[in-house]
Amino acid sequence: MTRTDTDPHVPLTDDQLRDAARRFGTPLYAYSAAELDAALARVRVAFGDARVWYAMKANPNLTLLRRLHRAGVGFECVSLGELGRAVHVGAGGDEVIVNGPAKTDEEYALGGQLGATFIVDRVEEAALLPRGSRVLVRVNPGLEVSTHDHLATGAARSKFGVRPLDLPGLLRDLRAGGHTLRGLHLHVGSAVRDAADFSAAFARVAELSAVTGPLEVLDVGGGWGLDADLHGIAARAREAAAAFGARVWVEPGRYLVARSGVLLTRVMGRKTTGRTFTLLDAGMTELLRPMLYGAQHPVRALWHEGAGEGQETRSDLAGPACESGDLLGQDVPLPAGARRGDLLTVLEAGAYGAAMSSNYLTRPRPAEVLWDGQDWVTMRRRESMADIWAAEENPT
């Protein structure tokens, strides 16, 4: 395949991708700044004056954070490390949300020092917060949503949020602790397929205005699928916020960065056992989502000139790990004739791709590069072996 045009879902041209693979090697994460900017613009158009907080767990790379921060986006942070990143790129207290179901003393202290807004996730937190904190209370709306079980966070059985019946007591405790309740928060899951799930959850939380009275903020979290109708979700969010006289806040992760990033990998060969495999130099260590959630990432073959020619074959896309589940795709139709060294692009990999990569099997994590419109910017150099074992060297 020698197409050099850009499909809507392929953020970089084939020529750019080949160039990146040549210059930086594979496996490689390559991102398009234009695609990132376009995703943010779509969010802003749909949600109007809602405040946008990037859930940096999706991709915490400093280059992306700086770009989003310059565009006026705040950060939702769930660890001391993520808070550190926010501070490092210059975010102030008004630009940071501290979230997490099991916050440490250090996280409370740093959040307090910054004057960040805390998301209270359980009733006991009223006694743990730094005095005079500004808070949102995360509500567990007790709803099942249409996504993989690991990604559902608003169900009654999930560990997140406060039960509505616990809200009145918690609000009293927060007042008694000198804290300021800015609003309520919800986040019912990630990669949620059916927009009706958001409507139901927002409506359920809106009912709690009878308990809270007017509030400054309704934070409706993130979780939107890549094809989600943002205008519909935004309209439902505004309706729910109106019950409190509140402003909408949103916390997208995947939606902002997924489509801007691809994983570039090379074919190492093919083989047939009971099934047919295309073997790649990337797998579960670089992109865990297919293995962990059964996620299906579209792929695009960039085979050598003359390969394919109208013929298609199906194969599983297997990584190099010594694990049978190390698959990036199953029964994937691809043009025939791939040779060792040919390139394959795994799309929609900008969110929870590099962020969840690991050093399992002493594999160095890939480099990350960004096409800024003019040239490639190295966002993260490829790890070296020395990087991997540096923390293990015993000085004695």
Ligand code: LLP
């Ligand atoms: N806000 C809160 C409170 C969250 O917990 C999350 C994601 C987000 C916002 C952003 O959600 P998003 O818009 O990215 O769906 N590793 C999984 C996703 C886990 C998401 C966890 N929380 C994956 O690879 O799909």
